[in-house]
Amino acid sequence: MNQTPVIFSGIKATGKMHIGNYLGAVKNWVTLQNSGDYQTIYSIVDLHSLTIDIGKEELLANTGDMTIDLLATGIDPKKSILFIQSQVKEHAELAWVFNCILPVSELEKMTQFKDKAKRHKDNVNMGLFDYPALMAADILLYHATAVPIGDDQDQHVELTRKVARKFNNRWGEYFQEPQTILTKIPRLMALNDPAKKMSKDLGPKSYIALSDTPDEIRDKIAKAVTDTGGGKNAVGGKNLIDLFEAFVDDDNIAAKFKGDYKNGQLQYSTFKPMLANVIISALKPIQEKRKELAKNSDYVASVLKEGAEKARTMAEKTMREVREKIGLL
Ligand code: AMP
Ligand code: TRP
Numbered sequence: 117m118n119q120t121p122v123i124f125s126g127i128k129a130t131g132k133m134h135i136g137n138y139l140g141a142v143k144n145w146v147t148l149q150n151s152g153d154y155q156t157i158y159s160i161v162d163l164h165s166l167t168i169d170i171g172k173e174e175l176l177a178n179t180g181d182m183t184i185d186l187l188a189t190g191i192d193p194k195k196s197i198l199f200i201q202s203q204v205k206e207h208a209e210l211a212w213v214f215n216c217i218l219p220v221s222e223l224e225k226m227t228q229f230k231d232k233a234k235r236h237k238d239n240v241n242m243g244l245f246d247y248p249a250l251m252a253a254d255i256l257l258y259h260a261t262a263v264p265i266g267d268d269q270d271q272h273v274e275l276t277r278k279v280a281r282k283f284n285n286r287w288g289e290y291f292q293e294p295q296t297i298l299t300k301i302p303r304l305m306a307l308n309d310p311a312k313k314m315s316k317d318l319g320p321k322s323y324i325a326l327s328d329t330p331d332e333i334r335d336k337i338a339k340a341v342t343d344t345g346g347g348k349n350a351v352g353g354k355n356l357i358d359l360f361e362a363f364v365d366d367d368n369i370a371a372k373f374k375g376d377y378k379n380g381q382l383q384y385s386t387f388k389p390m391l392a393n394v395i396i397s398a399l400k401p402i403q404e405k406r407k408e409l410a411k412n413s414d415y416v417a418s419v420l421k422e423g424a425e426k427a428r429t430m431a432e433k434t435m436r437e438v439r440e441k442i443g444l445l
Contacts, residue, residue, distance in 0.1 A: 120153075120154060120155045121153070121154050121155070121261050121262065122154065122155045122156075122157060122258050122259055122260045122261060123145075123148050123154045123155070123156045123157065123260055123261075123262050123263070123264065123297075124157045124158075124159070124254060124255050124258050124260035124263060124294075125141060125145055125157075125158055125159075125263055125264050125265060126158070126159040126160070126161040126164070126201065126251070126254055127141070127142070127158075127159075127160060127161065127182060127186070128160075128161055128162075128164050128165045129160050129161070129162050129165045129175060129178040129179040129181075129182050130165050130168060130170065130178060130316055131178060131316035132178075132181060132185070132316070132325040132326065132327055133181075133182060133185040133186075133189075133325065133326050134314060134316065134323035134324060134325050134326070135304065135314070135323065135324045135325075135326070135359070135395070136266065136304040136313070136314035136315065136323060137266075138189065138326060139299060139301040139304055139359075139362050140265070140266030140267075140298075140299055140301055140302055140303065140304060141264055141265050141266050141299070142186065142189050142191075143189070143299065144264045144297065144299045145158055145191060145196075145264055146189060146190035146191060148264060148297070149190075149191065149192060149195050149196045150190075150192075150195070152195075154262075155197075156195065156196040156197070157196065157197040157199075157258050157260070157427065157430075158186065158191060158196055158197070158198050158199075159198075159199055159200070159201045159254060159427070160179055160182050160183060160186070160198075160199075160200050160201065161201040161250075161251075161254065162175060162179050162200055162201055162202045163201050163202050163207065163208065163250060164201070164247060164250060164251070165178070165179075166243060167232075167241060167243040167244040167247055168232075168236070168239070168244075169236075169239050179200060180416070183198070183200075183416055183419070183420060184406055184409045184410055184416060185326055185327075185406065186198060187405070187409050187416070187419065188326070188402045188403075188405040188406040188409055189326070189402055193419045193422065193423060197423050197426045197427050198419060198420070198423040199420060199423035199424040199426070199427045200420055200423075200424065201254065203420070203424035203427075203428075204257075204424060204427045204428050204431050206253075206257055206428070206431035206432060206434065206435045207250060207253050207254055207257060207431070208250070208253075209253075209435055210253035210256065210257055210434070210435060210438065211246070211249045211250040211252075211253040213253075213283075213438060213442065214249040214252050214253055214279050214283075215246060215249050217279065217282045217283060217286065218248070218249050218252075218275075218279060218282075222275060222278065223245055223246065223248060223249075225271075226247075226248060226271060226272070226275070227268075227271060228247070228268065228269075228271070228272070229244060229245055229247065232244055235317070247272075248272045248275045248276070249279070251269075251272050251276065252272075252275065252276040252279040252280075255273070255276050255294050256276065256279070256280060256283075256291050256294075256434075257430070257431045257434050257435075258427075258430055258431070258434070259291070259292060259434070260294050261292055261294050261295065262294060262295050262296075262297050263276075263294050263295070263296055263297065264296075264297040264298075264299075265296060265297070265298070266298075266299075266302050266303060266304075267298055267302035267303050268303065268313060269296075270296050270298075273294060273295075273296045274296075276293075276294055277293040277294065279291075280292065280293050280294075281293065287441045287442050288441060290437070290438075290441060300358075300362070301358050301362055304355065304358070304359070305351055305352070305355040306318050306322035306323070307321065307322055307323065307324070307336055307337070307339070307340040307341070307355075308321045308322050308339065308340070308341060309322065309341065310340075310341055310342075310351045310352035310355050311351065321336065321339075324336055324337075324395060326399055326402055326403070326406070327403060327406060328399075330392075330396045333392050333395055333396050333399075334389070334392040334396075337356075337388050337389075337391055337392040337395070338388055338389075338392070340352065340355075340356060340388070342356065342384055353377055353382065353384075354377070356387070356388070356391055357370075357373060357374050357377050357382075359391060359395065360373055360387075360390075360391050360394060361374070363394045363395050363398040364394045369390075373387055
């Protein structure tokens with residue numbers, strides 16, 4: 117029996133990777149991978165991306181870009197399995213089984229569904245509603261016991277635990293219940309609207325993409341909404357302090373700015389340019405690696421091919437066992 121605990125996580129191919137994705141999840145994926153304590157499996161979840169209205173060319177381009185972003189941040193195919201979700205058809209197959217044990221009433225409670233249904237009234241499709249069934253399949257296919265994510269996805273992992281329990285109650289003990297792993301920044305707020313989560317949905321002014329140029333970064337930080345005087349934007353200043361702490365090497369400077377912020381004495385005219393510089397230098401090595409990878413499409417394709425093969429072997433085994441347990445011939 118495989119004793120190494122499995123970690124699984126996924127990211128949608130709906131745009132560029134931003135620092136919210138990075139600090140909330142992906143940086144942790146790399147740390148967990150490098151700890152050597154886990155079998156780490158990471159997926160670009162293109163089937164989930166279909167729940168929004170995305171064209172063929174855009175989906176293909178995003179999938180490619182996201183692969184490069186992940187490799188540039190330090191996902192190492194020698195240590196982790198990196199693959200595209202739709203290349204392993206067992207994800208959709210197991211999601212169907214979960215569809216048949218997931219109560220509609222549970223899906224109706226999902227905040228992400230309610231938010232997205234409100235924002236995209238013209239495209240409230242079944243996939244959007246059923247999104248957590250596919251996510252549960254992603255996780256349980258590999259018997260993952262831990263899932264590193266931002267806190268917006270915690271409710272889905274909680275539902276995954278329910279799915280595992282329901283499956284086990286009906287067909288016998290089989291799936292383990294996975295736990296969430298959060299980072300110190302589980303919810304980075306939007307730069308232009310700190311009351312909301314930084315998100316691809318809110319447009320490029322809300323986020324800093326890993327591939328943004330130094331000028332774009334300086335401009336976005338300069339325009340970031342702050343308000344030390346309280347009110348709903350008060351969180352904007354805290355958000356920038358969190359960013360500084362996450363990216364700077366020198367803890368003393370971070371502590372000083374944090375102290376100033378707490379005392380209401382933070383000078384944004386000094387702090388913001390420094391923050392921009394800290395982010396620019398932290399992203400530089402990632403951007404250099406990105407450029408190199410972009411020139412090497414054969415290598416990237418071979419990583420994905422190998423990743424899909426490894427993931428498929430594991431997923432096929434699970435599906436064989438599931439079919440046997442539930443009485444599918
Ligand atoms: P997505 O781009 O929605 O597929 O998200 C990929 C990962 O990034 C998930 O684990 C999310 O929870 C995480 N994430 C997305 N936005 C943020 C944010 N603003 N702060 C922290 N984590 C985030
Ligand atoms: N729903 C996640 C998000 O929007 C992406 C995702 C899909 C995922 N399947 C997953 C995350 C499995 C963790 C585990 O960010």
